């Protein structure tokens with residue numbers, strides 16, 4: 011062995027361009043097999059170590075090299091040859107020979123996910139861009155990345171998202187594993203998810219929801235008090251109040267933690283942190299390999315780390331107490347555990363991210379629609395006025411069965427899903443044949459954007475009309491294919507909190523429209539909602555200013 015090492019002409023090997031190019035081609039062959047997104051940090055380290063080794067070998071072995079600079083030049087030429095061959099080989103393959111080549115889409119999308127950044131930045135409304143692509147290519151399937159498709163066929167939903175699907179969660183989910191491991195939401199291991207989801211299901215079963223109901227009522231009542239105090243003002247930023255509400259509810263029901271934002275009428279730093287920490291997701295979600303590096307070197311993610319520290323501290327505080335009323339973490343924490351397992355820290359973050367902005371964004375869009383459609387608001391008021399007329403405040407229980415109310419909520423969720431771009435799934439290695447016989451090759455990443463599916467005339471006739479009646483017995487024909495309603499997703503990974511969020515939304519909407527006539531404030535037309543809403547996986551909705559007129563004190567919709 012020692013003999014081979016000493017007789018090998020290392021300097022010639024390092025200078026050999028065909029060898030460097032061959033290694034580039036070989037690397038492409040290897041990278042084409044398996045998933046490397048979350049090994050980027052290891053690859054970078056390996057490449058840096060190899061470069062350093064080549065430089066040292068050149069400096070010590072090659073008689074032609076007189077200085078470190080010359081050694082660097084030789085190593086640099088080898089590295090450049092290797093990388094140029096690797097990149098060229100990848101680009102040519104992706105452009106012309108890739109297994110997804112038959113699917114239509116922008117040429118640049120075939121080459122790299124960097125192309126998506128052009129779509130995402132600066133508006134961060136990917137759902138609109140993807141909708142345009144489907145229109146432009148007149149296709150239910152559009153290629154949006156080298157190995158990524160966007161699919162908007164309702165027939166394909168059961169194959170991709172049902173409880174028995176052969177698809178798995180894609181690499182998008184693993185972006186932040188290096189921080190606290192996987193949450194119940196981000197784990198890609200089906201068995202691990204199944205085990206952990208059992209506790210979440212208990213936390214949201216009928217009995218638990220009944221336990222949470224008084225707290226939803228309390229916070230809704232506080233919201234009503236605050237809105238009543240501000241009702242005389244010409245403009246109320248209702249999007250902020252709805253945000254305070256949803257955070258207060260989730261802090262209380264989730265961790266027995268009192269944010270008190272409704273009381274203070276002020277945004278807690280946590281909301282700022284959450285929004286700032288979700289912002290990179292809008293961009294880095296497309297380059298998940300980069301997220302795996304940044305989370306390790308901790309560059310540019312200060313807000314995310316502060317947010318994580320906050321959730322860790324809150325969970326530690328929660329562990330020390332036994333709350334008087336069961337909360338969600340009563341079902342997730344094991345009292346026998348001395349320490350909090352790492353994955354529960356990830357779950358505490360999940361609870362805040364999944365349970366707050368989603369509900370408040372939906373509510374904001376709902377009031378936006380009620381302002382745009384006064385006739386729908388009047389009809390809703392009529393339905394709500396008929397419920398328990400003697401009571402000054404409607405409890406969650408009172409509003410659990412009002413079809414018109416549910417119609418309004420479903421219509422807001424349909425037109426403005428809080429997870430608009432859908433969720434990433436990966437086809438099994440053997441591929442997937444859709445009901446129309448289209449074959450989707452193995453290991454393809456699929457997004458089924460709820461925003462586009464739910465605005466598709468095939469599934470929801472008159473798709474852009476705000477029509478709560480399509481969800482009631484009045485006009486059921488306007489829901490032509492309910493499978494396309496994906497606001498809460500479907501299958502084993504569907505939204506575990508949907509019943510709680512419905513309870514919150516029913517409570518807020520019923521009480522607000524019962525007490526107030528809601529209209530756009532002067533100078534407001536809902537444009538900020540449309541322009542400023544950002545798709546950071548969940549929606550960070552734009553501001554909405556409304557005028558609230560107490561019913562019976564003038565204005566429309568008098569009782």
Ligand code: HEM
Nearest residue numbers: 195364365368369372428429433498499503505506507511
């Ligand atoms: C309008 C309100 C809401 C909407 C539109 C919504 C939507 C969704 C969607 C689309 C998913 C699937 C994500 C995926 O597959 O990657 C999801 C998952 C989840 N949601 Fe919601 N959500 C809402 C409210 C809530 C609330 C209030 C909570 C908790 C209090 C919650 C907790 C969760 C959790 C824990 C998951 C992960 C479930 C799992 O992976 O097993 N959500 N949600």
